[in-house]
Amino acid sequence: MQKTDNQKKMDSPPLNRLYIGLVLAILVTETAVMLVFHVFLETWHLSPLAEGLTNSLVLVIFLLPVLHFSFYRPVSSQIARYKQALESIQELQTIYGVIIRTAMDGFWLIDIMGRILEVNDSYCRLTGYSRQELLAMSVFDLRAQEKPEDTKRHIQRIIESGGDRFESHHRCKDGRIVDLEVSVNYLDVDGGRLFAFLRDITERKLVEREMTELNILNQVLVKTIPFGMDVVDAEGNVLYLSPRLEALFGKEAIGKKCWELYKDDKIQCKDCPLKSTTAAGLTDTIETFGVFGGRSVQISHTSMEYQGKKVLLEIFQDITERKRYEEELIAANHELVKLERMKTEFITTVSHELRTPLGIMREGVSQVVEGLHGEITEGQRQYLGKSLGHMERLTRIVNSILEIANLEAGKIGLRMESVDIAALAREMIRMFEPAAQNKNVEIRAHFSSRGEPLCSPEKIVLRGDRNKLGQVFIHLIDNAVKFSEKGHIEIQIQETADTVECVVSDTGRGMTKEASANVFDKFQQFGREYGPGQKGVGLGLAITKGIIELHKGRIWIESEFGKGTKVSFSLPKG
Known part of the structure; x- marks a missing residue:
């Protein structure tokens, strides 16, 4: 490395002074010795040769100490320093080299032409290039989004x-673009050198961009949301108003008490969260009336920090x-409840009122058919039999109807x-076997306990109402027989540790998915055919569901549809 002008100026004066002092010392010493010995040599009458040798010897003897103190010692001291x-x-240089090589930031040494002369390991890791690759490149090869002339x-x-x-x-070796913060200094050495430290700020810039976008989004939301928004301190003083509220109250509202600004009676709300402590990040909601001129308002409060103090948003x-x-x-619901109660009472009353005369009529017709009131013709018997059936x-x-009510x-x-x-299931099966045989439909039964087939004498016991559970089997088996023209009906009962699951399936006409979704509703009759024969009113499955x-x-x-139906129900054993 060449010395700078300042370094040359610092080194030159000591050398010049040493050189001049040495010359003057030799000149003075030689002059003094020659004058002194010239006087003595003349009294000795020596030959010219002897006189010259003696003169030289004396000169050397006197010059040695002079040279030692005037030249050797200063030069030796200068060399040591x-x-x-x-x-x-x-x-x-060793320390600086280690610091640069191990620095977390990247390091460059480049000349004024932009050629890379030195680079540390951190920059190699950052860009993915090896040191040899980077030393063969220039700054123009690495700086992205900037023209070489710039x-x-x-x-x-x-x-x-x-x-x-x-x-x-x-630009990295794999094509990625990284954001760097560069600190560079210029030194006028070796034709000019630029020393640069480069810090990866890609993550920071990404966060800054996200924060900027989020800030823009927040500003847009604040301006466009159809709600008013403010920020108040612990004393209820308004610190911020959203554009919607600012347009309503003006900027002079800042600093006023929020209840004096919004409440019609200018009194703080009884359940105001300022009277209690709201945990940071949690939201409390209250509803109040008499705000903004007789309006009902829902106010959501969130504790946060704003302008260095705890506030409520x-x-x-x-x-x-x-x-x-x-x-x-609420008023309509109360009316519906009232109407439902009246309907239930009406149905109950009508049902009770119908059962009494129906019972009397049925008993009277039965006595006539049985001949208790005299003989009747076969035609009359058949006619009265039909009436009795109806x-x-x-x-x-x-x-x-009475039961569903x-x-x-x-x-x-x-x-x-x-x-x-x-x-109970075997008893219900025996009840419907004649009707099923009339339609050439087979009724099958398969009972199991914990996966093992159940023999006839064995039991599956649970706690329940025997009559109501029998009614469930009656409704389900009756529907299966009614809607099956061929094939079979299967009743399965499976016992587990805690429940009993029963299934009644048939190979009848089935129903669509839309119909299945409403099958347990009242007065639903899917697959009903008009004409003679017994018909229901669509309450069987609704009653069954209620009992279960x-x-x-x-x-x-x-x-x-077209393949059959399977109705399953499960009951707890306890």
């Missing part, structure tokens, strides 16, 4: 100013119309006892 300074410089002008400005600090974009939503609709809905059907309908009113209780549901739910069980149906 130079070696010490050189060792210090080499030690500093880079040259930038280097010239750094040389003129002595340094700069700026942000730049560098308040969001105001006008719920005046919603509260009006709620009041209307009376019995009408009685069943009245009983069904009582279920909905919660007036039906259960007589809980231990029930052998397997025996009274037993804390559940019921569901699977059906496919």
